[in-house]
Amino acid sequence: MKKGIFVKLSGYGEDSWSSEFEFAKKLDCDCVEFVLDYPLLGPSTYDEKTLERIKGMAGDLEIIVHLMPHRYLTPNKYDQVPELKGKTFDLASLDSQVRRFSIQEVEKSFVMAKQLGARIVTIHGGFCRNQNQYQKNLDALRTSLEELNKYANGVKLCLENMPVMDHFGNKVEEIPKSPEDLNLLTENLENVGITLDTGHANTIMQPERFFDKLKKVWNIHVHDNGGDRDNHLILGEGNIDFVYLIELLKERNYEGYFNLELDINWDESKVKVSPSREQRGASWKYIQGLL
Numbered sequence: 001m002k003k004g005i006f007v008k009l010s011g012y013g014e015d016s017w018s019s020e021f022e023f024a025k026k027l028d029c030d031c032v033e034f035v036l037d038y039p040l041l042g043p044s045t046y047d048e049k050t051l052e053r054i055k056g057m058a059g060d061l062e063i064i065v066h067l068m069p070h071r072y073l074t075p076n077k078y079d080q081v082p083e084l085k086g087k088t089f090d091l092a093s094l095d096s097q098v099r100r101f102s103i104q105e106v107e108k109s110f111v112m113a114k115q116l117g118a119r120i121v122t123i124h125g126g127f128c129r130n131q132n133q134y135q136k137n138l139d140a141l142r143t144s145l146e147e148l149n150k151y152a153n154g155v156k157l158c159l160e161n162m163p164v165m166d167h168f169g170n171k172v173e174e175i176p177k178s179p180e181d182l183n184l185l186t187e188n189l190e191n192v193g194i195t196l197d198t199g200h201a202n203t204i205m206q207p208e209r210f211f212d213k214l215k216k217v218w219n220i221h222v223h224d225n226g227g228d229r230d231n232h233l234i235l236g237e238g239n240i241d242f243v244y245l246i247e248l249l250k251e252r253n254y255e256g257y258f259n260l261e262l263d264i265n266w267d268e269s270k271v272k273v274s275p276s277r278e279q280r281g282a283s284w285k286y287i288q289g290l291l
């Protein structure tokens with residue numbers, strides 16, 4: 001498998017980007033993953049020179065991009081961009097115009113990924129705010145993914161599993177959450193697979209059981225928690241059995257990406273979590289010992 005970390009780009013000043021890539025190289029990572037977000041690195045606002053600078057900083061590190069222009073705890077990220085104010089990103093929306101805009105944003109992220117040399121774009125699926133409409137939202141998401149499958153253009157799309165509870169212990173309305181839904185949403189779509197988030201999975205069941213039920217995992221986000229909320233803890237501070245999980249990955253000959261995701265940038269929210277490089281390095285060392 002290809003091992004790496006999340007690096008802090010979106011939400012942080014560009015003057016800190018090169019040191020993030022150097023940190024990843026110092027850890028001897030194979031890859032890095034970072035968020036595409038507004039206002040600077042959104043699919044409708046980026047400039048090609050910035051992407052070329054990022055690619056140059058990455059050097060031999062493989063890049064994975066994570067399109068995440070929405071926040072369910074903070075104001076709509078599109079409101080930061082005058083020409084996009086009022087837009088909503090939701091691939092599971094029952095509003096056809098919202099879904100059309102969201103699909104276009106993912107398609108633009110494919111273009112960004114190609115320029116960066118990235119092979120995978122990770123996304124969140126969308127929202128279900130009324131459980132009586134759950135199946136309709138799921139069907140709408142599947143329709144969006146079917147369309148995106150046609151236009152991946154050499155880039156693979158990975159749908160991430162969502163937690164039941166957020167950082168604060170509040171109910172999360174984002175979907176999909178269950179292994180069964182992830183399998184159904186990606187079935188028979190050659191360019192659409194799954195990003196398994198270990199912390200998100202742990203709010204539902206043991207991550208190794210979650211992984212065991214999945215059929216098409218191409219990327220994994222690694223962080224810890226106690227099962228009661230998605231608080232991206234340093235490895236060992238929660239109750240996830242990473243020893244068993246990694247044994248299972250080896251047993252199944254997992255050959256995808258495996259990225260340490262400890263960093264949270266909550267923007268306008270009251271909680272800001274940003275582990276030090278020493279803490280990130282310690283978690284990386286722990287994982288390396290298991291791999």
